[in-house]
Structures are given as C-alpha cells and as structure tokens.
Amino acid sequence: MAHHPSDMITWSMLLRKVPTIVRALPRVLRGMRAANITDPTQPCGLGWHFEQATLRNPQGAALLYGDSVISYRDANQRANRIAHHLQGQGIRKGEVVALFIENRPELLLTVLAVAKLGGICAMLNTAQTQAALVHSLSLVSPAAIVVGAELVDAYAAVRDQVEIAPERTWFVADQAESGPPNGFIDLMAASAQSPEDNPVSCAQVFFNDPCFYIYTSGTTGLPKAGIMKHGRWTKTAVSFGSIALNMGPQDVMYCTLPLYHATGLCVCWGSAIIGASGFAIRRKFSASQFWDDVRTFNATTLGYVGELCRYLLDQPPSEQDRHNSVTKMVGNGLRPGVWAQFKQRYGVEHICELYAASDGNIGFTNVLNFDNTIGFCLQHWALVDYTHDTGEPLRGSDGYMTRVPKGGQGVLLARIDEKSPFDGYTDPQKNRKVVLTDVFEKGDRYFNTGDLVRSIGFGHGQFVDRLGDTFRWKGENVSTTEVENTLLQHPQIAEVVAYGVEIVNTNGRAGMVAITPRESLAALDMRELLQFAHGQLPHYAVPLFLRIKVKMETTGTFKYQKVKLKEEAFDPDKAGNDPLFAWLPGSDSYVPVTAQLLAQIQGGHFRY
Known part of the structure; x- marks a missing residue:
C-alpha cells in the first residue's frame, strides 16, 4: 500500500475535530464505563x-x-x-x-x-x-x-x-x-x-x-x-x-x-x-x-x-x-x-x-472520522522492527525489541495485561507462538499480531500489510500451508510453494503457487488440476496463478525463497524460463500467461 506524507494527521486537522470530540465525549465516557x-x-x-x-x-x-x-x-x-x-x-x-x-x-x-x-x-x-x-x-x-x-x-x-x-x-x-x-x-x-x-x-x-x-x-x-x-x-x-x-x-x-x-x-x-x-x-x-x-x-x-x-x-x-x-x-x-x-x-x-x-486482544477504531486510518487505540501497543524475509520481530544485542520512529512502519504488538487480556486459542501450542515475553523489559508480555502498521500521528495508525504465511483474498484469510498441503495430495505434484500476489486495483492478495511436477509439465492436465483444487479448497483459497519450476530455490536453511517469488509474481519477463498459468474468472482451466494477457489482467479487463 503506497503512503503519502499527507496521510499524517496534523494539529490543524485535529483542531478541526474539536467540536466533534466535545459532542462525542459524554458518549465515549458512558461507553467506556459500559464496555x-x-x-x-x-x-x-x-x-x-x-x-x-x-x-x-x-x-x-x-x-x-x-x-x-x-x-x-x-x-x-x-x-x-x-x-x-x-x-x-x-x-x-x-x-x-x-x-x-x-x-x-x-x-x-x-x-x-x-x-x-x-x-x-x-x-x-x-x-x-x-x-x-x-x-x-x-x-x-x-x-x-x-x-x-x-x-x-x-x-x-x-x-x-x-x-x-x-x-x-x-x-x-x-x-x-x-x-x-x-x-x-x-x-x-x-x-x-x-x-x-x-x-x-x-x-x-x-x-x-x-x-x-x-x-x-x-x-x-x-x-x-x-x-x-x-x-x-x-x-x-x-x-x-x-x-x-x-x-x-x-x-x-x-x-x-x-x-x-x-x-x-x-x-x-x-x-x-x-x-x-x-x-x-x-x-x-x-x-x-x-x-x-x-x-x-x-x-x-x-x-x-x-x-x-x-x-x-x-x-x-x-x-x-x-x-x-x-x-x-x-x-x-x-x-x-x-x-x-x-x-x-x-x-x-x-x-x-x-x-x-x-x-487477538487489541482494537483500533476511527472514531474521529479522519480519512485513511484505522483510528486510535486506548490500549498499550507498539510498532517494532522486523526481519523482512520472515516477518518476525527483531531483537537487538540487548535482547529487547526496538520501536520504530513516528511515521515509520513496523510489526504491531499489543501488551497483554488485565485491561487487555489475551483469550487465545483452543490449542495452547498456538498461544505460545503468538505471545512474546521480555519485549521491552523483563517479564512483560505482548501479542504479536503479525501485521505491519504505520504510525501517522496522535495515536492513529494505518494498516499496511499482513506478514507471515497468510494472505487475505475475498475478505478471507488464506493459509499458504493449507494450500500447499492440499495440492501436495495431487499425484502429479512433487513440491508446492504458495504465496499471495497483487493484482492492480483489487483488494488483498490473490493466491499463486509455484509447482514442481512429479514427472513433467506435459503430464499436468490444467483443467483437471483446477477441478482438483476446487474440490479440496474453499473457493477463495484456490490459486489464481501457477508457476512451473523444474527445481525450487531454497535458502541456506532449506526454506523456500518466497520473497523472490512474490516479487516476480506472474510477470513472464521476470519468471525467466518458468511457464506461468492463470485461472481467468468464469473459465474452467488454467491458461498460459503471455505479455498480452498480463497487460489485460493488470489493466482491469477481468473482474476479480
């Protein structure tokens, strides 16, 4: 999401809201007591x-x-x-x-x-x-x-x-x-x-x-x-x-x-x-x-x-x-x-x-009706530096995390305390993954939202992106691991990497997978593959784009290089010799992506 300096909230903008704030104050105080x-x-x-x-x-x-x-x-x-x-x-x-x-x-x-x-x-x-x-x-x-x-x-x-x-x-x-x-x-x-x-x-x-x-x-x-x-x-x-x-x-x-x-x-x-x-x-x-x-x-x-x-x-x-x-x-x-x-x-x-x-345990609301903001939050929250390829919050040499400067963007963390308890998941193991301890001082606890947020002044934030291995499409969170595990059940697929890519003028990210076929590209029936995906996955999780790779690139720790795949997306010029395919709205098969088709997709010819 692109940001502009004009998105920052200024004193003059805040002063214009004073009559609204004064009118709303009794309601806000009543509501806070009731909530x-x-x-x-x-x-x-x-x-x-x-x-x-x-x-x-x-x-x-x-x-x-x-x-x-x-x-x-x-x-x-x-x-x-x-x-x-x-x-x-x-x-x-x-x-x-x-x-x-x-x-x-x-x-x-x-x-x-x-x-x-x-x-x-x-x-x-x-x-x-x-x-x-x-x-x-x-x-x-x-x-x-x-x-x-x-x-x-x-x-x-x-x-x-x-x-x-x-x-x-x-x-x-x-x-x-x-x-x-x-x-x-x-x-x-x-x-x-x-x-x-x-x-x-x-x-x-x-x-x-x-x-x-x-x-x-x-x-x-x-x-x-x-x-x-x-x-x-x-x-x-x-x-x-x-x-x-x-x-x-x-x-x-x-x-x-x-x-x-x-x-x-x-x-x-x-x-x-x-x-x-x-x-x-x-x-x-x-x-x-x-x-x-x-x-x-x-x-x-x-x-x-x-x-x-x-x-x-x-x-x-x-x-x-x-x-x-x-x-x-x-x-x-x-x-x-x-x-x-x-x-x-x-x-x-x-x-x-x-x-x-x-x-989670945190909520922002645009009560004051500023434009382009998720509003403010009365709970304790912080934006911290993160590792760009994994989305994980970074700790400094002293073992603690670093807050990003005003106007910067970072991973949103929410303090867990009596006023903001973390109800958690039914699975205790999942809770351990998202609760961070000793974040800014010994003994503190924070919920890691896994989301990238930007501070725009006066306690207001702006949502930037979702980090980690989920992406959002059609208003739903899509788990890349679920997509990968499902497609790996297909007899002709040896390896799968799933990720989200942007289509111009659409919300969220569309699903894309890089696939290494078990035998050869010729053995993959694109119509049958789409049918298979539809039979096993919710409609919003079915990948819209495929990239066929003879061999997947991995990092030194054998993790797939998703960052590069996301950047190259479904552009034939960037994908080198890897064939690319797209599922176009209303069609029943994946079709090859050409430079002309790419221009049509990004030019809004198809209704996603």
Whole structure:
C-alpha cells in the first residue's frame, strides 16, 4: 500500500475535530464505563444485552431479511424457545454447539439461544468442506451441531468422521422443506412448544465466560479456533455500537458479511443490539442488489470489508447512487484509493474503519472520522522492527525489541495485561507462538499480531500489510500451508510453494503457487488440476496463478525463497524460463500467461 506524507494527521486537522470530540465525549465516557466490566458477578454478554434491547425497543425491528421483519420481542421469544429446548436436551453452560448455517435469521436466533445458556457457539465457516471441516469440528469437540438445510450435503460427507450423537444433530429448514433428512432433528419444530420466557441461565453469564469460537486461518495450515469471551463481545459491541457509531432504535445496520466472522457477528450485529437497532442481512453479498436492499431496509449504517466497497464502485454509476439513507459505515480493509471515491459517490459521512483480530486482544477504531486510518487505540501497543524475509520481530544485542520512529512502519504488538487480556486459542501450542515475553523489559508480555502498521500521528495508525504465511483474498484469510498441503495430495505434484500476489486495483492478495511436477509439465492436465483444487479448497483459497519450476530455490536453511517469488509474481519477463498459468474468472482451466494477457489482467479487463 503506497503512503503519502499527507496521510499524517496534523494539529490543524485535529483542531478541526474539536467540536466533534466535545459532542462525542459524554458518549465515549458512558461507553467506556459500559464496555469495561470488572465485576465478575455482573451479568453481561450477548444474551443479556439482547434482553436489554428488547426491554428498550420491544416492537422495533430486530432482524430484517428478504420480506420478513422480526421484532425484538418476537426474536427474543423465538431464541428463548430454542434455548429451553436445548436445555431440555442437556446442553449446559460451557458446552460447545457447532453452527453450520448460512446468513439468515435462524442462524442468529440459534446463536442467541446458545449464548443465553452460557454455551459456546463454534462458528463454522460455511465454505468449508472435507478435511478442513473435520479439523474445525475436532478442534472444539462439540456436544451438538445445528446444520442448515443448505449445508446438509457438506456435513453428511464428513459425518462419520465426527463424534456427535444423532439426538444432538439438529437441522434448520430453509424455505418450506418437507422435513428433516434422515438422522437430523428439526430444531424449530422441536422447540415450537417450549416456554417463551428468558431462561434464568442468561443472568448467570459473566465476562470471563466464552461466547464463541471464531475460526482464523492458521499460518501452520488448517484453521485455528480463537476464543471470544462475553466480556470481549461486550467491549466490542459497546465500543462500536455506542462510542463509534452512536446507534439508536431509529438505525438499521445492513450487513452482507459472513456471520461466522467477527466483523459481521460481533461488530455489526453487536452494534445493532447495543443500539436496539435493526439488523438487516442477506444470504450472500450482491453488488447489483446492494443499494436496492439499502433502500428497501431504509439502512442508515453499513458493515463492510474493503473488497465489498470496490465491487460496489465497479458497478455502473446511477442517478440513484446518492438516493440512500446511509450516513455511517463500519468495517475494515478500505484502501486509501477507494476511500474518498466511496464517500463522494454514495454520500457517506463517516467511515468507521477498524482494525482488530478476532483471535487477538487489541482494537483500533476511527472514531474521529479522519480519512485513511484505522483510528486510535486506548490500549498499550507498539510498532517494532522486523526481519523482512520472515516477518518476525527483531531483537537487538540487548535482547529487547526496538520501536520504530513516528511515521515509520513496523510489526504491531499489543501488551497483554488485565485491561487487555489475551483469550487465545483452543490449542495452547498456538498461544505460545503468538505471545512474546521480555519485549521491552523483563517479564512483560505482548501479542504479536503479525501485521505491519504505520504510525501517522496522535495515536492513529494505518494498516499496511499482513506478514507471515497468510494472505487475505475475498475478505478471507488464506493459509499458504493449507494450500500447499492440499495440492501436495495431487499425484502429479512433487513440491508446492504458495504465496499471495497483487493484482492492480483489487483488494488483498490473490493466491499463486509455484509447482514442481512429479514427472513433467506435459503430464499436468490444467483443467483437471483446477477441478482438483476446487474440490479440496474453499473457493477463495484456490490459486489464481501457477508457476512451473523444474527445481525450487531454497535458502541456506532449506526454506523456500518466497520473497523472490512474490516479487516476480506472474510477470513472464521476470519468471525467466518458468511457464506461468492463470485461472481467468468464469473459465474452467488454467491458461498460459503471455505479455498480452498480463497487460489485460493488470489493466482491469477481468473482474476479480
């Protein structure tokens, strides 16, 4: 990401914000008190806050989807029926219920029900299949699973590899199916006669109780399950809903982001709950239908990721573009080149860009509405020097790390303390990898985000890049190790190196792999290889580019030279004699990359 000196925040810019700061101050102080719960006996979290929103706005719209509108009172009662039923089937506080349902009200009502019991929702990525799905389930040992009709086939394919009792395998119909498939129990039908009152268990959920397992791509391969506790959910929801966005019953948040990710589930839905606001969702994002939905739902607030904004800007301009009620939006990954354009075209006043890792302990928020920044963070954080080829933080001769100067960029570290605890992963080994000790002084502990951030003044930061062995594409983290391990199962592939490369005017990095064939290039069927990748990997992790290498170059310690491969990317002039191939949108095979095709790809001829 290119940076310009004008990105730095100056005193004059800050002074212009003084009236905004003064107006926001009471709200910020109120929000900070509500977000930082310290009393271990105070009820908090998702279920408790939803019940508070129901008391505040019982007739107001809680969930909007297609033509249906569910009020807060109705949503609360439906979730209560599910909760009482699950309780009757033995689901207790601290037990894990895996959820495998696409974006629709039934997913959120089930999440709410499990949260009211103090259960932990394992939010399965709906794009997962086969080995990745089995891995995600076995990581958290679920006591039960709820599967949407749309994902029954994906679950049925791995069911015999997962130990979940048939009497705790629930099904949620989609539209008006005739009934549950064999070996599933219809959750809505089974809970229809259960009590509608708030379960007593909801008032016995406290800040240290886990709420969700949210999966993140592990640099070591398959997904990791990050723990989100109710205290952290509360801090996230209040920080965005109250402090940053000032949500109220008159607001509607429109969210097309996947609800198995923290941005959709905790930031967007959480903000709506804190404001007793409407939460409008769609099964899958549609660029052509987006603004029609916004107008239908009368949305005031949007949830976004950078890619989504770019897709919307790619749509043909319309006289209707500014005909919307949106004043604010919250999300992450909006590039400076898109930022001003988006505000101008759609008339959005406040872009509340955020930075947070669902598995970390730190969050930045652009509360003051500066342009091109992730905002500021009240926690203790530092940017440190790092090794460019590995992305690892550097220690000096004294054993400690060095902070980068103001305006510089470095790896973002977040101090772990009582105010910023690290909830961690379900796997203790993963925790050890990301927790650094004795960073600036003996005994201190910091969470290594693995992200490159730039300091732009007055405590504000700017996201630069993701380091290490993951890259981001289509709003998802792609694990290079998972891609490598999957493609190595192909009988014609001897070696694989996966990495992310940039395509001009797209967000994130597209997947590319360097491959050494087992026999020869001629033995590789490019159509079959693409089919194989699609069958084994989530769609966003399928490599868009291939480079065929007779022999992989390695470092002295036998590590693949990824830095060089990333720099040369898919440019035939730089790749020497290595043949390059690309998978073009809408096609069913990899095709050779020529100088002409490279110019077309980088010239925006294809819609990635």
